[in-house]
Amino acid sequence: MERRLAAVLAADVAGYSRLMGRDEERTLAQLKTLRKTLVDPAIAAHRGRIVKSTGDGMLVEFASAVDAIRLAVKIQRDIATQNESSEPELRLELRIGIHVGDIIIDEDDIFGDGVNIAARLEGIARPGGICISDDAQRQVRGKIDVIFDDIGVQNLKNIAEPMRSWHVQLGGQYAAAQLSGPHHRKIQAGNGVFSHCS
Template structure:
């Protein structure tokens, strides 16, 4: 083994950057720089608390690595919560929002810096995140989905710049993106038990709405009512199975056209008899 052999290790990489940083700088350079310094101080404190290490900070970006995948995701959630709390305490016209991507992968080590696909994938996942949100790779999801009391929305295989498409997940809590509420680590609770459990009040409201919809459908001609019901079912399947790819409009258009055509043809015999 030679001294110049590239050193590698498996690590969890967290990549964060500010959404709309150029726009914020154009609107208020001094205020944006002060907010960025404040957010970076909070990020550094939380990374250290979760036994991570800040690898690099250039421009508005922050790269950190963690030995524990669970600690990395928990740190990301607390970062978004901390920044959200800062904005709530001192409301601003242009609040600063970070997007975070996390990946577990192999990296090349050069002194204190890390390089390679493990870092690049985390950076690309961060670009998929909503402002104030977190997106993780499937390798991270496999390690944490049953260890954190958060929900995960599968985003499917999204195209990533200069990287082969890979499956990613958005971190959620009760239908909201992570960062809007504190999320403790809980070993014995699953995402479905915590993030998606409906409250009693939520269970009562749909009943009256369902009755109203049923009454309205009952008043429509049967072909139209059936077509609308099937169309709504297809739309729900599309939204819950992957709303990023819209396909329901074609079958819905055919169904509605068929129902309308049946109504027209059904009326012609009556008109002929008259």
């Protein structure tokens, strides 16, 4: 089995069971269209490899954390734009987690803590949001024009060590919600300017 360092992105549809309970056929059709027209082409354009795809989620591998986070930001912003014309209860929103770490390659699948951490970060991301590990944030600091909010050290399920984590600001209502949280230490990755708020 091969090992390598990779950026791993885990994504799923927030409230998928509720959406399916409301209207299965509509939800499946929406998700299929979203994947075909927006998500999958964007992943390819950012040099990602879809490793695994479930009914409501996916696991994607990248050689670059910059590509992974740029892809995540693009997807979430594009979906938010699409959702503006949809009824709130019918909107599809993704939660995304990203980690950079060592992974194990077994044929076409990937395993290891790098994968598990990305999945756990996705679990604490807000609907429509992106949560990344400190390892991922360090890789992209100063390289992309994105603002990160420090959400402190998180105890992730089934992960041995607590992990410092960050939310990615996406603008609009999402950013406003983030700034109201208990931890607000803002880092603008694009130019290395730091600002601290209490």
